[in-house]
Amino acid sequence: MDTATRPPAGSHPTGFVAKLLADRHSVPLSVALHLVPGAAIVAVYAFVAAPLVRAMGAPIFAAWAMALAIVLFPLQLFLLWLGKKRTGRFTMQGVVRYRDKPLTRRTVMWLGGACLVWMTVVSLALTPLDNLVYDWFFTWVDYQGAGPSGTTYLQGYPQSVVLTTLLVCGPFTGFTLPLIEEYYFRGFLLPRLPQLGKWAPIFNTLLFSVYHFWAPWTVLSKLVFLYPGVWLAWKKQDIRISITMHPGTTLLMTVVGIVALASGAASM
Template structure:
């Protein structure tokens, strides 16, 4: 681009190769606050009026915030290159690793995230009971199924089928583009602390489930570190959206076949 056309002001600050730590903290956490706001003032009243499980409200709130956030990244690409693109905006997409290595590293992280997240449920229970019983979101609790309780089987299954394409893959994918592809590479001054800080802030970003911060640090960090170390976002994509898709499919199949009842 011509120098005279270079982005200025806040846009230039966003596009910089390095974000200050305070600025990065804000960029990590503001979307989470926006999700809670959308949930409280729009999605939750709508879903309650529809008499659907409150899980649907969180899915709506996430979609309302994360889809525009993705469009914002494309808009930044337009400001930088003159066309709507993630090239130069979302990093770690140059595929430096061989596909076979990505597959086995990603699969290992997927298994780690799935197994460890389930194994650490008692930790989430403990943290919730000690510190977060005051949280009064409908369905709040350490067990993710609490967002679906109290509704007929058919309504729960319908809700999961509606949400599956979004919460089961697309929304976690958008989170990876933003948190791992856009924010993480712009903390080079932190060195090896960058993936730790990114994982911690991403865990806190989930304001709707603060009792899971510690467990998220444990089961997310390996995939984040490997994506950072190898500069290949495909690893964390395989881990995070991959695990979400696996658990969503297993849950739907279990409910549909009657293997699990709410």
């Protein structure tokens, strides 16, 4: 442990905090840490966000954005709090790994950019697979607006309302919240599975896909389009690759969607 991450004298995390900060999480603990945030998001949506958004008359997409924010922002604060337990100050140092920047910016740009293109193209190309899985197994899911298309949560509202919703939620769902997910899933959880060896990125990608309990029909497609970026972040120990891929893709799709709606090139 270097001096930057050594806890202050007399301060040694114990109990459950020590287990969280350990270099290795047990598989059952890791499964719980992957999935509990997703369950919390669904609970916040059902009991808080959805009733509020329906009362406002806004697209139900806003309720999911709200639920994600209510869970993920405290999760980010939790990572900083763990940093305080380890170093004596609020920081992600020593908690979120793969941040030592072992690769050059040029390498990150090329690898991350390739993963961004992969995720964008493949996620769109696998929409028919999502449709098939939804029709076969998940038509019973009764979330308002549930469906294989990523736009079903926005349909049925005036275009001006949809555009306003995207402008308000876009900075969060388009970049900030996916960035927090990367810090948590790829920077905090993935490096603490050394006992799984080469299976660690597969395990992480699978559980991250399942974590999206609000869209279980997308698990298979997520495995395909997320895995290359997760594997590269693990292999190269540089989280910037998966950040470029995941938040980069969601930001790109959000901006393209907003521009298309605003220009009249697309309609809901």
